[in-house]
Amino acid sequence: MSPAVSGTARLGRRTKDLTQRLEAGDIAVIDHEDIDRVAAEALVERRPAAVINAAASTSGRYPNAGPRILVEAGIVLVDAVGPALFETLRDGDAITIEHGAVHRDGEVVLHGEAQDDATVAAAQEAAREGLSEQLELFAENTMEYMLRERDLLLDGVGAPDVRTPLHGRSVLIVVRGYHYKEDLATLRPFIRENRPVLIGVDGGADAVLDSGLRPDMIIGDMDSVSDRALRSGAELVVHAYRDGRAPGLERLSELGLEDRAVVFAASGTSEDIAMLMADEKGASVIVAVGTHGTLEEFLDKGRAGMSSTFLTRLRIGSKLVDAKGVSRLYRQRISTLQLVLLALAGLVALGAALWSTEGGQALFQIVGARLDGLLSAFTLLFEPRPAGP
Template sequence: MSALDQVTVSGTARLGKRTKDLTKRLSPGDIAVIDHEDIDRVAAEALVERRPAAVLNAAESTSGRYPNAGPRILVDAGIALVDGLGQAVFEQLHEGQELTLRGSIVLVGDRVIAQGIAQDQATVTAAQEAAREGLSEQLEMFAQNTMEYMLREKDLLLDGIGAPEVRTKLAGRPVLIVVRGYHYKEDLVTLRPFLRESRPVIIGVDGGADAVLDAGFRPDMIIGDMDSVSDRALSSGAELVVHAYRDGRAPGMARLEELGVDQDAVVFPASGTSEDIAMLLADEKGAAVIVAVGTHGTLEEFLDKGRAGMSSTFLTRLRIGSKLVDAKGVSRLYRQRISNFQLALLAVAGLLALTVAMWATPGGQALLQILGARLDGMLSWFTTLFAPRLPGG
């Protein structure tokens, strides 16, 4: 039996060239058709969460630029991954079509639509090993981009010039900045005591605002280009700060106008990423401490983001210095290691030890006898309520 005769996966096609937008429409068992070179960890985890039957990638899931973690996450989750299908796959397929994936071949009915490269543990491992050889070139590019950003944004980095006026009061208050990034859900759960006790100003960076709402809190401010945040979040009453290009153009403002929430929106023209300007704005407005959730801080995360502007994050972290507390991995550091059964057993052991200690003293014995008598009286009274009554009684 040939590969063409062996049905591997069937499902409904869901097409989207922006993976983060497509995941909102995916249902379990669908086949995701994406155009995502170097699938990053965050995108892969978002796909796995939606449980598609397969992921078909028009681009290379690993281009060799760096050893990205996304393909490994998808394969480990048991999701069929085929890449290198080419841009024509978006012309051949339509939203909602029923697809069949046989090995690396994509069919609609009996018609072959495209053929790519099926990925498995072996191919993903080989691609990652080959990609590690390109890291030195990426480091050189990162250093070059860092110098360019430093020269272009020196006023903002050094003096805060360009930061807009906002109505949300940040001076002297703790600020929580939430980005939909690595381990953001787990860290938000772990930070619940901090949120309840310190009541920080909560800033959601684009889709991070939805993460805040999903966690049961409300963002005070939303910063970003407004392309990946939901209408629900934009209408939540948070102050809106639109990340604009350096020349002042703010494409995200058009969406706010459509929703009718643009009246008090503020424009922040700056290069770099939205999470960077959120940190710089909080620092410039006098935040006492800045707690970051889901932000990018390692070389792998910078390269995962796939932007030359990610070098700005490196400089931004230098700018705000000791004021920044990175919550990344807090959930793993403070993960609960004691089960509920062990806690119950510990409580029973404590009560038993207390009872033995009280029985060892005359006063304790008298107290236990009184408690025993009271308990016996209550049991007798309760029993009489259900005792049968004699006729005429």
């Protein structure tokens, strides 16, 4: 059973927005059904004392990894508290969690289901039984999306004109997804040598800035990207609904950036339209960091996003290079001590090779004489001087 924990409640219905202001030791209060891996890793990075979820962290739709990540990180997880959670608690409340009960001012105000390794494992095992139904829905949504977006998928119709030149260039698309930080760091030599066009998808633009680079283009609905990134000088492409509505333009208007933006109306996800944009504008190769490509990741995105991503990858074909996991593939396995010892061994071998030749022996004698002279000059500085008459 989880121990009692206390902290300051921080409320946020959108987990990705809450993590931006969450401090270590706070108690995150969220409403996130089927907590996905990316959201869980973002929470763990902020080191909260606990997470209280109004919804079910695992609904049974599929075996999502988020709850397991939280529990393994030692974060107390209280599940399925219900809609009263956001009606009862206020941001900044001092609360205590014990055995699934939420205490405030010494009174129990809410109850939930405390999660641990056993309950999370049982929920995931039960959720695996629902995968067949999800695959059927995936097939249905794929057909619907294909018919609805056939012009965009087949001919690129609908992609707006942009100022950033993409034709014949490498393009690096950064999404704040699985292992994006490690993979982006590993790709630094590629970025340095090839100078690709850097496209940040919403919060991916902040990831580019955090790595010491500057995005050339930002694509998305502009809801999870910082003002700093939007003002970085990157070209802005606002992802709009298929009917032309673009809520992201309102934020850009408030920042005075609306005149610098273009609108891309499509029903896919923002990372999908970033790939389609790069392909339609003639990019030679598209390198993707943090994008979704596995069954688990498709399900994490929800049924609405699965089909568009699947078909977009088929549309781009061999032009797409997925950098997911490249950091784990090329992880350094040689310690600093081993490198130092290797260097010393090389110097010893070089010295032995030089000593075996007459020229090398003469060189050692000259160096030895110089060192002896320096040592003698140094010792003279500390010898006592004779007293005057």
